[in-house]
Amino acid sequence: MSARRRFGGAVAADIFKAGGIVVLGCAVLFPIYWMGVIALTPTGFSRSLSSVFPADITFQNFVTLFTERPMLRWLWNSIVVAALSSFLSLAFGTSCGYALSRLKFRGAGLVLILVLATQMMPATSIVVPLYILFRDFGLLDTMQGMVLGHISLVAPLAIWMAKGFFDSIPADLEGAARIDGCTRLSAYWYVALPLAMPGLAAIFIYGFVTSWHDFLFAKTLINSQSLWTAATGISSFRGEYFTLHELQMAAALTFALPVVVVFLVMQRRIVSGALSGSVR
């Protein structure tokens, strides 16, 4: 085969790869773009859109969302529930994960398997027992109940993730810290915790996103409109006979933004090579 033909084949392969990436990118991004287009279309006109570009652009849907609907309240509820449940899951997960990683005790393996088993259950199968349990404890239709419900969703994986991150930190580092004057707790605080920071950021993001996106628990455990999270709020734009698509898409766009912000803030903490140079 001549060099020219080999070169031509390589160029064709590159073009094919680039084309594939563009098609996949469009497939992923188009729904988000279309959400933006509908959100910027005047109310009631989205069904008459004739091209992929909006004919008229308006921000009235966003104004309506925050003036005529309690979107701000729903967003705030979502932020409170997601932040609290992810923070508490993080605290719980890191403590348990650290203990399971560092302390040798009988039944540790069984605990890990049981924790993992809870993740195998679909949320739909635990929502009813949870509903009955919360009803008996007076936690239905309360923010505390929502937070607890979301912790039950996030904590098991948080424990596993935290254990994995602590396993990757050489035990000698904490040994060195304990010889250098630390107690087991202060060695955890000064050495293990800062080094696990990328992992903790990942756990926080996972917890925040899981809680933020939850619809099932939010719809089942909360009745009062003032306690709705944004996920429940968005669903309220869908009526029995007609749906306010423009308002719903404006709400969806607004709903997506905080998660992006949290990810952008936290992703700087997810850096590789945090342990480089510590041990050979």
Next chain:
Amino acid sequence: MADVAFRGVEKSFGNVTVIHGVDIDIADGELVVFVGPSGCGKSTLLRMLAGLEENTGGEIAIGDDVVSGLPPKDRDIAMVFQNYALYPHMTVAENIGFPLRMQGMSAAERRERVVEAAGLLGLETYLERYPRELSGGQRQRVAVGRAIVRKPRAFLFDEPLSNLDAALRVQMRKEVKLLHRRLGATMIFVTHDQVEAMTLADRIVVLRAGRVEQIGTPDDIYRRPANSFVAGFIGSPPINLIAGTVEPRSGSAVLVPEEDPALAFPLPPQFDLAPGSRITLGIRPENLLLVPATAGSGLEGKVVFCENSGQESAVTLELGGLQLVASLWGDEPPVIGGRARLEIDPARMLLFDDADMRLEPARET
């Protein structure tokens, strides 16, 4: 500084006992090296002294204090780990100053002590760097700096040089020795490298399977090993060990090897050896004299292998069913496949009895 004592120390993991009643006394200011093959328990002993492992029997004392059961922070010791164990999120200065920070020392005083320790180790220009920005040797120096900055009662080194390349290891070995001389501190150094043990130690503790085989000066260990294990572990190339039976020949005793009864090694006359007794003869490669095959004396054999390191050649000679290694210094190594003779000086022989203990001569020559 303080002396250190292990008194009947035992360690078990479940039903498995890995340290069996170890007794070691280390004097104040002494540099003692624990040496032994992998799994002999040397690092476990050190970790028990540090408090990172609990002894399940016996007691460990530093100075007048029994420290068994105390957390590591209350033992006033410093330790350099095999893998450096530097805190990657802290700079060199923060790493070295960490023990002082834990003591609650003021930032100014801490800085002064850190600069002083860094000066001793040639790290002044690296204080603001992170461990990942340092070479292996520099990282090891930082680990040593973190140990010396707090002036502990004893320094523990857990195979600190094993991750370094050969040239750096020799340099760091010298630095540890100089540091010991300068600080006059009690140091306990763990290694599996017998050269490190021989060159560094005031005294060596040879361990095997959780038991002390011998404690002594490097010279003692090398020239007067307690048993054939110690004789075989210390020395490179390793000692030649020939097991056999004592037989009388022409008025004197000879050793007839098990592996080739046709051979006979004349034994030194100063030992009282009963005919028929089973012993092991040990002779170090440097005490075997390799002479040309044309020489009239010695045992003739075939050269089957030669390891030439430049200054020294380790020549393996096949004598019937036996293979013996002789060291040849300076001279050109013999041709592989050629013939040569070995002359053995009986005065340099080590003899071990049936119970594997070294035999002492019954009389002077």
